[in-house]
Amino acid sequence: MSGIANTLRLALRLLSRDWRAGELTVLIAALVLAAASVGTVGFFTDRVKGALASQANLLLGADLMVSADRPLQPELEHEAQAHGLATVNAIRFNSMVQRAEGKSNDAILTDLKAVGASYPLRGAITLIDPAAPEGRTATGVPARGEVWIDQRLAARLGAAKGSRLAIGESKLTVSAIVQQDPEVVGGLFSLGPRLLMNIDDVAATNLLQPGNRASYRLLVAGRDMNAFRDWALAHLERGQRLESIRDLRPELRQTLERADRFLGLAALVAAILAAVAVALAASRYLRRHLDAAAMMRCLGAPQGQTLSLFAMQFVLIGLGASVAGILIALAGQQLLVVFLGALIRSELPSPGWTPALGATLTALALLFGFALPPLIALSRVPPLRVLRRDLGMPRTGGSLAYVVGAATIAGLILWQAQDVKTETASTEELRKTLIRYRALFQDLVGVPVGQGALQRRAAATTEPSAGSDGRTRRIAIVPSKTAGTPH
């Protein structure tokens, strides 16, 4: 034990002296660069993922949704309630809406959502309130005879609170303007401006005739969805489908994870460049410490102790550089958030520590992948070198050293890419992934109108919920099974 303590003390002493002499500058700078680049990407994507996870249930407005183009069998709701779950029915359909009185007779194709009293089960509807700039959380849903419309419909119709709207054969009163509605999933029906009404008013409109492309929905939420989910899957009828956060998340996560991998691979380019610097610095370190290693061997240090002495120094270098790199990465990702401040609309959670671990492992992998052969060579330096300086350099492992270095790089690439397929992705696949990432990113951020081709490209899956000034848009991420992949 005291031997290890002595070796550690000696390692610290040698390290401190090398540090003061500037012997380690290149090595440490390379490792800091690697840890910082990998850490910055890791922290940023971790925060975005965190925001995504916390908002996933809000995107659905429930934990699970059963939908069909025909009314759902009542057994579904009964069974959910029997499992102690909360339920609410909703119907989404498109219809022309116009002012019931006044000057404008323009009819606007509108996305109508008729909901039961307990809607939404997750998240909340935010209404515009002049007294509250952030909006006011709605309690309940529109009363019978009333509707809530979004700002876009209000602008198109020139309607305001108190206006009367003609919806089918009904005339309903606007009682609130919606700022934000949590349920943004369901892109097929999300092309137009939106209107929220009480489900009990639907029959009187006489709009739901055969041929109308209505989506009948049962929203379900509760603690344990598994039993009901299993039951529902076994009892779904033709044309009915079940979506849950579990279904939703893989799609969103896959997109983000792909982006994470590509960003990670980009960071890895920096890490690979750092690897070159590490290799050069390690080679220089070997040359400059040969005499010290030979002297230690001469004074009776066995190979293992000599290796430990230098390996400890490298571990300390690696950990120290990792900490510095992580601190830079924390600042870097925050800088990224600040830089994108105008675009980010969601509050990003604090980053976890997993990216820090990744950054540390990257730095240590690079260090030992490229410095281990020289380290082993140091421990094998012949003690006779103290008498014969002309003995030359000890073998550094020859081709094995290259294999270890190449394996390290390959391992890091695979780790970032997660699978070989992504690593070898074609340019087209990369382009698609980046576009998908862009779309996802836009879901979490507000993008100023007029952002060019990408935004126009994404228009097919865009669900506008513009702010009052019309300057921001929100992109809905639509599961590919309903809307396809935007490319």
Place this chain on the structure above:
Amino acid sequence: MPEFVIRARDLSKTVMSGETPLTILDGVSFEVEPGATVAILGASGSGKTTLLGLLAGLDRPSSGEVWLGDRALNGLSEDERAALRRLWVGFVFQSFQLLPALTALENVMLPLELAGARDAPARAREWLQRVGLASRVTHYPKQLSGGEQQRVAIARAFSGEPQVLMADEPTGNLDRATGAEVADVMFRLNRENGTTLLLVTHDVDIASRCARRLSLAAGKLVGDERDKS
């Protein structure tokens, strides 16, 4: 205590020089008693340093055998020979071989720390005092003169309290006056500690301070002269 501290029997070392074998040592045999002072003399290329390396277990002979005390070095692994050196041998080199990253005190502590000694700083400080460098403990080698560096090296060699001190041209890099001072320190400590001294030199004056002088020429032991007691 064994009868001999060092024994060499038919020691030979041959290396390849291109395609041609080159014999550096050829059938060298001798024994050294505990506490003896032995100078190994010879011209450059006579095999002195090679012999020292073989006796210390730093190198392996092509043939023949070496014993340190009653341990034969031939059958030992690199690490076993290192362990034996740690217990038995102290070294002083022509080029001092101090670690530039360490202070004088830390250099002297090095063999003690490698051996796991708990009181390394105190012992190292004491040895530096004995070589007259008590005031230079925090100095780095480059801040010391050649003579001071060699005295630090002598303190380091003695700090592990070895049975044998092996010195390879210890005054070779020093001017005559400084060399004489360093030699004085070395012989004094050797006497005080009862250490066996094996001194490789081509300096006849220093060699004459040893009680025994082995002469090498072209790798062969050609002389073994002892002072008359």
